[in-house]
Amino acid sequence: MHPRSLDESSASQSAGSHRSVDPRKLRADDLRYLLAVARTGRLVAAADALGVDHTTVSRRVAALEKSVGVRLIERGTEGWALTDIGRAVSENADAIEEALNRVVDTVAGQDSPSLHGTVRVTAPDGFGTVFATPALVRVRRRHPRLHVELITATRQLALRPSGFDLALVIGVPSSSRLVTEHLTDYTLGLYASDDYLTRHGRPETVAELREHALIFYIESMLQVGDLDIEHHLPGVTPAFSSTNVCAQLEATHQGAGIGVLPAFLAQRAQLRRLLADEIDIRLPITLAVRREAVTHPAVGVLSAALRQEVTERAAELIPE
Template sequence: MIEEAVDRVVDTVEGQDSPSLHGTVRVSAPDGFGTAFATPALVRVRRHHPQLQVELITATRQLALRPSGFDLAVVIGVPSSSRLVTEHLTDYTLGLYACDDYLAKYGRPKSLAEPREHPLIFYIESVLQVGDLDIERHLPGMAPAFSSTNVFAQLEATRQGAGIGVLPAFLAQRTQLRRLLPDEIDIRLPVTLAVRREAVTHAAVRTLWAALLQEVAERADELLPE
């Protein structure tokens, strides 16, 4: 079981009494989560194992199972494949956000019906193809007026007053954006760790897996803020 493998390498993550890791590990993650959570975890491992090469590919899209595509992946949703060993990593929340200038000009929505009168900022559905991020599932009848494949572009468009953004709380709360209708609209999505079966026994992969678990455990309040 992957959980048992992770337990065996906790000391490796801390860099105590463990041989130095080497080789190359490729990690795939959504752009926002990959930057905010995967990067610190991977850097911490690299600090203890300088001969290890880590490649981080960031894109929010369906998980590709190409043989050379990845060793370890962070995925929104729950992938189903006999070629993968998976573990639930965390849940995270998305909400509606807008900047002060936009709210001063167009008003602050006070009910669920009102956001439909505002331009929405979100992913390009036809490119994304991630069912758990289907906007129609969470906000029926709403279609993005400004779309991007990159969550940081969505964040910047919201900061620039282009409309109301559907954004992860762990990114939006770092800015001066205002959360709208938090009690009515609180989209919670699962994040899964997935590793190709043939890579499960690799010490470096198991070490990075454990580091990601640790990073999320230590910063759980950012992913699911009160």
């Protein structure tokens, strides 16, 4: 499948917008292939989800595009994305997929419908491990035929997102291709181990932090503006840095310095909070869903499970 230029794609869509399509020439099963590409953004990932090879996915989507006479997907920097008409087609295709799943459940003798398919979730390392994982596992117990993929990384979402269905991000992403909602806030503070405080003493003021080793993200590789250390602690430069908050936690636990850590991680490691009145960073976690995945039943169930998780464990996110 070869990507066309934007002008060619737009022209073909415009030309095909008034074209009469014979529904007898459409293969409903081809719509499942379009949905898989829409949800994963990758031909190989879509093929894995469908249990076929990527050439089959390419061929079936191309056949669907030929039948309707318009371009449904286009190549972008982040993988394959739906065109505007492709998004509209995929929304209608959801109903067909669900009908097929209900048929499977009926044949299997299940009284209540079970969730099927693959859902990919992205989340920051710490939050994804401590909060997203329990919520996703709980859903999987109820729906064993559902495949859940969790990708953890503290990064911004691309303006043209692909490769995920549901994302948990620090801050508020702005993209017309995302449906977002505020999920929760969480607190970051300064933490140190007893061993570190015994060897180096306890800072009593923010100014004294300059005399201590700080542990935080690698500034040059940090992609989340809300985590800019200069904004929260001007003039303080980390002595130990990592792109992974779990590595930061372990370094703090090992006495390498004072960590700027989420309370929900630091308290589990029994670290000591420092300068709590002066340094209390509050950041939002946003739940973002790609528009083409909003109607996916599993995405709705997983979103509800995440809301329940943060509601029941709110005291860990913002401790007294």
